[in-house]
Amino acid sequence: MTDLITAAQMRGIELAAITSGVVTGLELMERAGRGVVAAIFEEWPEFAQSGGRAVVLCGPGNNGGDGFVIARLLREWGWEVEVCLWGDPARLPPDAKANYERWCTFGAVHPLGEPVFEAAELVVDALFGTGLTRKLEGLEKTALALKGKSAAGFPKVVAVDVPSGLSADSGRYVGETDVDACISADLTVSFHRAKTGHYLADGPAACGRLVIEDIGLDAFCVPEEAVCLAGPNVERLQKRGDAHKFSHGHAFVLCGGVGHGGAARLAARGALRIGAGLVTLGCPPAAILENACQLNAVMLARVADGAGLTEILEDSRINALCVGPGLGSRAETRGLVRAVLLARRASVVDADGLSAFATAPADLFEVLHEACVLTPHAGEFARLFPDIAEHLSAGCTKVDAVREAAARAGSVVLLKGADTVIATPEGRACINAAAYECAAPWLATAGAGDVLAGFITGLLARGFAPYEAAQTAAWLHVDCARTFGAGLISEDLPEVLPSVLRRLHG
Numbered sequence: 001m002t003d004l005i006t007a008a009q010m011r012g013i014e015l016a017a018i019t020s021g022v023v024t025g026l027e028l029m030e031r032a033g034r035g036v037v038a039a040i041f042e043e044w045p046e047f048a049q050s051g052g053r054a055v056v057l058c059g060p061g062n063n064g065g066d067g068f069v070i071a072r073l074l075r076e077w078g079w080e081v082e083v084c085l086w087g088d089p090a091r092l093p094p095d096a097k098a099n100y101e102r103w104c105t106f107g108a109v110h111p112l113g114e115p116v117f118e119a120a121e122l123v124v125d126a127l128f129g130t131g132l133t134r135k136l137e138g139l140e141k142t143a144l145a146l147k148g149k150s151a152a153g154f155p156k157v158v159a160v161d162v163p164s165g166l167s168a169d170s171g172r173y174v175g176e177t178d179v180d181a182c183i184s185a186d187l188t189v190s191f192h193r194a195k196t197g198h199y200l201a202d203g204p205a206a207c208g209r210l211v212i213e214d215i216g217l218d219a220f221c222v223p224e225e226a227v228c229l230a231g232p233n234v235e236r237l238q239k240r241g242d243a244h245k246f247s248h249g250h251a252f253v254l255c256g257g258v259g260h261g262g263a264a265r266l267a268a269r270g271a272l273r274i275g276a277g278l279v280t281l282g283c284p285p286a287a288i289l290e291n292a293c294q295l296n297a298v299m300l301a302r303v304a305d306g307a308g309l310t311e312i313l314e315d316s317r318i319n320a321l322c323v324g325p326g327l328g329s330r331a332e333t334r335g336l337v338r339a340v341l342l343a344r345r346a347s348v349v350d351a352d353g354l355s356a357f358a359t360a361p362a363d364l365f366e367v368l369h370e371a372c373v374l375t376p377h378a379g380e381f382a383r384l385f386p387d388i389a390e391h392l393s394a395g396c397t398k399v400d401a402v403r404e405a406a407a408r409a410g411s412v413v414l415l416k417g418a419d420t421v422i423a424t425p426e427g428r429a430c431i432n433a434a435a436y437e438c439a440a441p442w443l444a445t446a447g448a449g450d451v452l453a454g455f456i457t458g459l460l461a462r463g464f465a466p467y468e469a470a471q472t473a474a475w476l477h478v479d480c481a482r483t484f485g486a487g488l489i490s491e492d493l494p495e496v497l498p499s500v501l502r503r504l505h506g
């Protein structure tokens with residue numbers, strides 16, 4: 001599992017290293033600068049062969065200090081380097097000042113004005129890193145100039161730690177800085193561990209490609225509350241040779257009325273493909289014929305209302321439920337959700353199952369329990385947790401928002417997006433990022449969320465714990481989309497799952 005940390009956690013690790021006496025701040029800055037230059041040459045090997053012209057933009061803190069190191073190292077490689085500084089050199093922090101003074105023995109430092117980048121092959125953004133605390137102003141002309149590349153794609157823009165303007169925690173532009181006033185990089189080089197902001201919100205688009213350089217801090221522990229990148233539990237996904245269908249559980253998916261069964265059928269298909277031993281679709285009596293015409297391996301049951309469902313759930317072998325996809329705003333929806341949750345089985349509450357409680361979220365929280373997974377998209381989340389959604393708009397990170405929501409709901413919450421965040425009531429959290437080498441643009445398609453709900457339900461039926469089920473399902477969902485590629489529609493997701501599982505089990 002890849003750990004992700006916040007800016008404050010990174011500062012804590014750096015401080016622990018420096019106070020332990022094993023390394024100085026100056027040495028860490030040297031390692032950071034060296035790491036950036038190594039990453040640049042790895043990304044563009046031609047830059048290591050022949051020197052070129054580089055402009056290094058340095059800011060008023062230690063990010064700027066890294067910039068002075070990079071300028072010196074590039075110059076040693078034969079590059080012609082120009083350095084521009086934002087702010088007053090007399091006010092640089094000590095390590096940055098030491099590297100500023102060292103650079104001054106080689107070349108000039110210009111005030112950051114309107115640099116001319118046309119002739120540069122490389123621009124290094126060492127303006128602001130993890131210390132950006134407020135709205136960034138005055139960078140508009142520079143940022144815009146950098147967005148206009150030559151026909152050959154120059155200059156390449158490399159951000160040190162984070163592209164200036166972006167929050168290393170939330171992945172959003174600090175203080176609602178206009179995106180045009182922020183740097184967009186081709187490559188971002190960060191240190192020790194990726195930060196949550198590299199994967200959330202605007203982070204991936206602003207960072208370009210992301211490389212993490214080791215600066216020798218591994219002896220200093222990652223904090224317990226670190227977030228990780230989601231990954232599948234490959235071992236648990238495998239099935240034992242001696243098992244029969246009931247040992248893989250029985251998933252039950254609630255279905256909408258006539259003409260509204262597609263979403264639940266997609267979920268049911270997902271649950272079956274991911275390995276639930278049996279899957280039953282529970283639909284209103286009038287919709288039996290419609291569903292019978294479309295289903296084979298998925299079984300059918302009549303469910304008129306909450307009371308009818310409670311009767312069916314007397315069969316204790318039904319061990320995982322999915323309620324919400326395609327249920328609509330029928331009067332029965334709330335009753336069905338209540339019946340599902342009062343049965344105290346592992347359950348996924350999605351889509352209309354969540355929206356049904358928009359006017360009275362407390363009624364839902366009252367019956368939720370720790371074996372549930374809520375899978376809202378941003379709109380459903382805002383309806384259930386309006387105050388938390390406001391914090392999110394005000395700059396709180398998506399991780400913190402989902403943690404807060406999970407604590408309130410007393411259930412696992414999975415907030416969908418290209419940066420899906422999953423959290424438990426106790427504060428464990430992971431990000432399933434469809435970004436960088438895992439980008440899955442074709443996943444933004446109708447019904448994809450229904451299949452995800454089905455995947456989670458299927459894993460719950462197989463006995464996965466809720467957080468583990470949500471994490472593994474979310475990862476597989478993105479991997480299915482990436483494996484299928486262009487032209488993906490939701491029906492394809494369950495069908496491509498076997499090849500994804502085969503690859504995983506190699």
Ligand SMILES: NC(=O)C1=CN([C@@H]2O[C@H](COP(=O)(O)OP(=O)(O)OC[C@H]3O[C@@H](n4cnc5c(N)ncnc54)[C@H](OP(=O)(O)O)[C@@H]3O)[C@@H](O)[C@H]2O)[C@@H](O)CC1
Pocket residue numbers: 010011013014028029032059060061062063064065066093127128129130131132133134135136137160161162191
């Ligand atoms: N941690 C580590 O292990 C390592 C860290 N390293 C490097 O250090 C970087 C962090 O350095 P940092 O803490 O000095 O912060 P940084 O981003 O340079 O900015 C701080 C300056 O910006 C100013 N400022 C803030 N907002 C502003 C605004 N809107 N407009 C204008 N000014 C604004 C702020 O001013 P103040 O708020 O104090 O008034 C302060 O002067 C990190 O990203 C990495 O590159 C590596 O060397 C190796 C290991």
Ligand SMILES: [K+]
Pocket residue numbers: 063125126127128129159160161162163164
């Ligand atoms: K930067």
